[in-house]
Amino acid sequence: MTRPTVIISGADGYFGRIAQAYFSDQNWQVLRATRRTDADIIFDLDQPELISHKTLSSQADLFIHAAAAHEVSCRQAPYRSIHQNIAGTRAALDFCVKNNISKFVYLSTFHVFGKPQGTIYETTSPLPGNDYGLTNRLAEEYVNLYTRLGKLKGTVLRPSNFFGIPADIQQCRRWTLTPLAFCREAVEQKKIVLQTPGYQRRNFVSVQDLCEVIHSIVGRIDDYPLLHVTGPDNLSIRELAQQVQSAMRLLNQDIELVIPDGPIIDNEFIYTSLYLDEIYQPQRRINTFIADFCATLLKQDSLAI
Numbered sequence: 001m002t003r004p005t006v007i008i009s010g011a012d013g014y015f016g017r018i019a020q021a022y023f024s025d026q027n028w029q030v031l032r033a034t035r036r037t038d039a040d041i042i043f044d045l046d047q048p049e050l051i052s053h054k055t056l057s058s059q060a061d062l063f064i065h066a067a068a069a070h071e072v073s074c075r076q077a078p079y080r081s082i083h084q085n086i087a088g089t090r091a092a093l094d095f096c097v098k099n100n101i102s103k104f105v106y107l108s109t110f111h112v113f114g115k116p117q118g119t120i121y122e123t124t125s126p127l128p129g130n131d132y133g134l135t136n137r138l139a140e141e142y143v144n145l146y147t148r149l150g151k152l153k154g155t156v157l158r159p160s161n162f163f164g165i166p167a168d169i170q171q172c173r174r175w176t177l178t179p180l181a182f183c184r185e186a187v188e189q190k191k192i193v194l195q196t197p198g199y200q201r202r203n204f205v206s207v208q209d210l211c212e213v214i215h216s217i218v219g220r221i222d223d224y225p226l227l228h229v230t231g232p233d234n235l236s237i238r239e240l241a242q243q244v245q246s247a248m249r250l251l252n253q254d255i256e257l258v259i260p261d262g263p264i265i266d267n268e269f270i271y272t273s274l275y276l277d278e279i280y281q282p283q284r285r286i287n288t289f290i291a292d293f294c295a296t297l298l299k300q301d302s303l304a305i
Helices: 014-025 048-052 071-076 078-098 131-148 178-189 207-223 237-250 286-304
Strands: 005-009 029-034 062-065 103-107 118-120 153-159 161-163 191-193 201-206 226-229 233-236 256-258 269-271
Touching: 005 014, 014 029, 014 207, 048 078, 062 078, 071 078, 071 131, 078 103, 078 131, 103 131, 103 207, 131 153, 153 207, 161 178, 161 207, 178 191, 178 237, 178 286, 191 237, 201 207, 201 237, 201 286, 207 226, 233 237, 233 286, 237 256, 237 286
Parallel strands: 005 029, 005 062, 062 103, 103 153, 118 269, 153 226, 161 201, 191 256
Antiparallel strands: 201 233
């Protein structure tokens, strides 16, 4: 029996490296699409025209588009990021059309809602508040357009806040993600410093669970053109820091929390999905990740001494 083939753009990134391992374990052939010269497919978001004209030597079944300028890049280099996220997504779609890849998964973000209030479902109208949210929203529309035109079958996934141990900690470039940042700060600095009182609540989902959702939705893309992917944990930022402190205490490490005073936020939002339970229910808990990741970082820190 022939193994299915998945192409992952941004395969050397935080999500991409975890997704490579996941789909390999599921007996998929994985092709890495990155800007590196040793990639299976050279995929440079700064040169979208070259992406769109590439030809594969063999058939692929699924394209996961995870290559994008993240929130920090969008803030630091907005013009380049706009080009990468929007033109890059169209180029990825054209690449799939040219190579008869019929299924396309686009990883977007809940940041397309800007500063939301209330309960946020798939039916809630997005209202981006910055370049990161807006470029993802416009990229989503390209996926919708190509699907409506019958060029391929696309789905947009909007995960909440990621967590998960990087597949290669030394190569990880996403230390701005709060769960990763707090664990690293606790191990290296022996304290966690919040810039705000930290009452804002967030939903957290495991990257591994996101991969499970993608795997489960592949055969049902027609039914789910848009899906919010959320996890079982809703925590405030200060509660997240406190969980890291507790995990470090169990590892015989005393961690200081520096949290400024401020009013409790009342207008918090709930990020959820109308459809996720029909597909897959994420189960992985962030406290387990925190305990495992802190232990891993402490071990690496001790070996480096």
